[in-house]
Amino acid sequence: xxxxxxxxxxxxxxxxxxxxxxxxxxxxxxxxxxxxxxxxxxxxxxxxxxxxxxxxxxxxxxxxxxxxxxxxxxxxxxxxxxxxxxxxxxxxxxxxxxxxxxxxxxxxxxxxxxxxxxxxxxxxxxxxxxxxxxxxxxxxxxxxxxxxxxxxxxxxxxxxxxxxxxxxxxxxxxxxxxxxxxxxxxxxxxxxxxxxxxxxxxxxxxxxxxxxxxxxxxxxxxxxxxxxxxxxxxxxxxxxxxxxxxxxxxxxxxxxxxxxxxxxxxxxxxxxxxxxxxxxxxxxxxxxxxxxxxxxxxxxxxxxxxxxxxxxxxxxxxxxxx
Amino acid sequence: xxxxxxxxxxxxxxxxxxxxxxxxxxxxxxxxxxxxxxxxxxxxxxxxxxxxxxxxxxxxxxxxxxxxxxxxxxxxxxxxxxxxxxxxxxxxxxxxxxxxxxxxxxxxxxxxxxxxxxxxxxxxxxxxxxxxxxxxxxxxxxxxxxxxxxxxxxxxxxxxxxxxxxxxxxxxxxxxxxxxxxxxxxxxxxxxxxxxxxxxxxxxxxxxxxxxxxxxxxxxxxxxxxxxxxxxxxxxxxxxxxxxxxxxxxxxxxxxxxxxxxxxxxxxxxxxxxxxxxxxxxxxxxxxxxxxxxxxxxxxxxxxxxxxxxxxxxxxxxxxxxxxxxxxxxxxxxxxxxxxxxxxxxxxxxxxxxxxxxxxxxxxxxxxxxxxxxxxxxxxxxxxxxxxx
Numbered sequence: 133x134x135x136x137x138x139x140x141x142x143x144x145x146x147x148x149x150x151x152x153x154x155x156x157x158x159x160x161x162x163x164x165x166x167x168x169x170x171x172x173x174x175x176x177x178x179x180x181x182x183x184x185x186x187x188x189x190x191x192x193x194x195x196x197x198x199x200x201x202x203x204x205x206x207x208x209x210x211x212x213x214x215x216x217x218x219x220x221x222x223x224x225x226x227x228x229x230x231x232x233x234x235x236x237x238x239x240x241x242x243x244x245x246x247x248x249x250x251x252x253x254x255x256x257x258x259x260x261x262x263x264x265x266x267x268x269x270x271x272x273x274x275x276x277x278x279x280x281x282x283x284x285x286x287x288x289x290x291x292x293x294x295x296x297x298x299x300x301x302x303x304x305x306x307x308x309x310x311x312x313x314x315x316x317x318x319x320x321x322x323x324x325x326x327x328x329x330x331x332x333x334x335x336x337x338x339x340x341x342x343x344x345x346x347x348x349x350x351x352x353x354x355x356x357x358x359x360x361x362x363x364x365x366x367x368x369x370x371x372x373x374x375x376x377x378x379x380x381x382x383x384x385x386x387x388x389x390x391x392x393x394x395x396x397x398x399x400x401x402x403x404x405x406x407x408x409x410x411x412x413x414x415x416x417x418x419x420x421x422x423x424x425x426x427x428x429x430x431x432x433x434x435x436x437x438x439x440x441x442x443x444x445x446x447x448x449x450x451x452x453x454x
Numbered sequence: 455x456x457x458x459x460x461x462x463x464x465x466x467x468x469x470x471x472x473x474x475x476x477x478x479x480x481x482x483x484x485x486x487x488x489x490x491x492x493x494x495x496x497x498x499x500x501x502x503x504x505x506x507x508x509x510x511x512x513x514x515x516x517x518x519x520x521x522x523x524x525x526x527x528x529x530x531x532x533x534x535x536x537x538x539x540x541x542x543x544x545x546x547x548x549x550x551x552x553x554x555x556x557x558x559x560x561x562x563x564x565x566x567x568x569x570x571x572x573x574x575x576x577x578x579x580x581x582x583x584x585x586x587x588x589x590x591x592x593x594x595x596x597x598x599x600x601x602x603x604x605x606x607x608x609x610x611x612x613x614x615x616x617x618x619x620x621x622x623x624x625x626x627x628x629x630x631x632x633x634x635x636x637x638x639x640x641x642x643x644x645x646x647x648x649x650x651x652x653x654x655x656x657x658x659x660x661x662x663x664x665x666x667x668x669x670x671x672x673x674x675x676x677x678x679x680x681x682x683x684x685x686x687x688x689x690x691x692x693x694x695x696x697x698x699x700x701x702x703x704x705x706x707x708x709x710x711x712x713x714x715x716x717x718x719x720x721x722x723x724x725x726x727x728x729x730x731x732x733x734x735x736x737x738x739x740x741x742x743x744x745x746x747x748x749x750x751x752x753x754x755x756x757x758x759x760x761x762x763x764x765x766x767x768x769x770x771x772x773x774x775x776x777x778x779x780x781x782x783x784x785x786x787x788x789x790x791x792x793x794x795x796x797x798x799x800x801x802x803x804x805x806x807x808x809x810x811x812x813x814x815x816x817x818x819x820x821x822x823x824x825x826x827x828x829x830x831x832x833x834x835x836x837x838x839x840x841x842x843x
Binding site for chain 1: 756757758760761764767768787796797798800801833834835836837839840841842843
């Protein structure tokens with residue numbers, strides 16, 4: 133990337149021929165009135181997205197057959213740059229002939245792909261990708277209007293990168309799977325934040341509610357907390373903290389050992405638990421009552437150790453009498 | 455037809471200068487050497503300085519250090535005061551304006567990371583700062599006042615002499631970024647009363663990669679570039695000799711053509727401006743008496759700036775939406791917003807800047823094409839749609 137960064141890229145030179153053609157002569161430019169809709173026995177849907185104050189805006193006109201929900205004709209008007217106008221034109225074409233539900237599945241990525249000359253060469257440079265995003269947004273607005281619902285409920289609010297349409301969950305999964313610590317590492321696995329870069333960190337082209345840098349930081353914090361938590365709640369004896377090992381041993385002694393000894397009038401008391409080398413645990417016990425004078429005490433000691441090993445599913449326990 | 459109207463960004467080399475520039479590349483000897491080859495180059499430089507000092511009204515006791523660009527000069531000035539602050543001068547405050555080029559704003563932002571403080575003065579609907587506000591901003595620890603001569607974007611000319619007076623009264627060094635000055639106004643540095651003045655040759659039909667930094671006698675200066683004893687030890691690096699000779703010639707020619715700029719070119723500019731204003735829903739900005747004679751800033755309601763540049767380009771007309779240095783971000787709207795325009799209109803601003811090489815038939819061509827371009831783009835625009843949601 134370094135060499136390519138040294139000379140500022142000319143965005144226009146990176147436009148596909150299709151983008152240029154549609155900027156110079158858009159095919160679906162125009163508008164419909166209520167009379168047009170009446171003549172064609174269709175419902176008129178007019179939806180806006182963006183604003184001139186922000187520098188980009190698009191208005192989409194649909195004539196929808198209410199019996200089949202099919203978009204029988206479509207036009208657009210746009211305030212924006214070449215990419216915005218070409219994207220709006222292609223988006224309008226893509227909705228044509230589809231049902232409203234089908235149209236609402238079209239995203240800016242579909243629009244960008246349709247504008248490519250060659251399948252592997254982007255239709256416009258990355259920093260222009262955000263100009264195509266409103267093509268997706270305006271379809272959702274129009275669809276919501278037709279259905280009489282709130283557009284905000286339909287939109288995937290979990291989308292963090294609108295250009296590449298990547299959700300927060302997808303980003304978090306990548307961070308967890310690949311132990312990602314930086315945005316550069318993240319972008320080895322996803323296109324998130326590689327287009328207009330607004331979602332990378334504050335101060336970009338558009339202000340966002342959440343940024344990739346925050347998600348990386350928060351997810352790593354969660355991973356770390358999760359590691360500590362999992363040690364505490366783990367069922368694997370060898371991975372437990374010493375405190376939890378002691379608790380587990382006490383529990384086994386109380387529930388699986390004490391009643392056997394009590395039957396012979398004896399008992400056992402846990403005096404100490406020590407971690408020795410090789411993650412092994414030394415359990416120090418003292419016999420009470422009949423046990424303290426019993427000849428079979430060694431056998432009992434062996435029984436206790438085996439019970440602990442079996443119950444706690446480990447061979448890293450050695451029981452010692454004091 | 456090719457019509458270049460982005461001369462506030464950069465200009466074409468004057469053919470006379472181009473010829474001399476090529477001729478002078480012959481003189482390659484090191485100026486510091488004592489043999490004849492060095493003397494030839496030295497004579498070239500001496501001749502250049504003989505042109506530059508009187509053309510800018512500088513005194514022999516002042517320095518005009520040759521730099522690579524206005525940007526380099528601006529950096530050298532701001533960083534002089536940064537170094538002094540870091541060395542315990544106690545002066546941590548810089549006063550400048552929102553109209554400045556990034557070559558002032560970026561070094562100021564850099565200085566802030568070391569604890570310096572920067573006041574950015576706002577401009578009015580004519581793109582000019584308020585002198586009273588400037589004086590009110592002065593503090594006991596103000597190190598420098600830096601105000602540009604004129605904006606490449608709005609074309610607004612600042613009241614430099616008045617600012618000089620205030621700076622002198624408060625004994626604060628005053629720097630003027632003069633990138634847009636030479637060739638558009640007669641510059642007499644002594645009369646202007648500035649302590650520093652920076653410029654680039656490519657803004658007035660000289661080559662790119664050469665500029666100057668004027669330092670008034672006694673004004674603080676710390677090297678930006680350390681090296682040999684070139685430029686009296688104030689800027690190291692082998693001297694771009696034929697560049698300097700070309701710049702000197704460019705300053706001379708710029709001054710000789712000032713009347714032509716103020717009468718003929720400004721008349722052409724007025725013709726273009728009037729034609730633009732005949733198109734409905736257009737507006738021009740900054741009162742002519744405060745504006746560079748070559749500049750028109752206009753808005754075309756309903757037409758986003760970049761799409762306007764696109765159609766102009768298709769027709770062989772080259773104009774600008776904002777500073778070309780930030781074109782990757784494509785935020786031309788800040789220019790008109792700083793002149794008090796509504797956000798809906800701010801994205802429709804276009805800057806046309808003429809040069810002394812602009813021809814009447816070129817302007818007539820633009821005047822012919824503009825209404826057609828505006829019509830096509832307004833047909834696309836939702837601002838002019840009949841059916842609204």
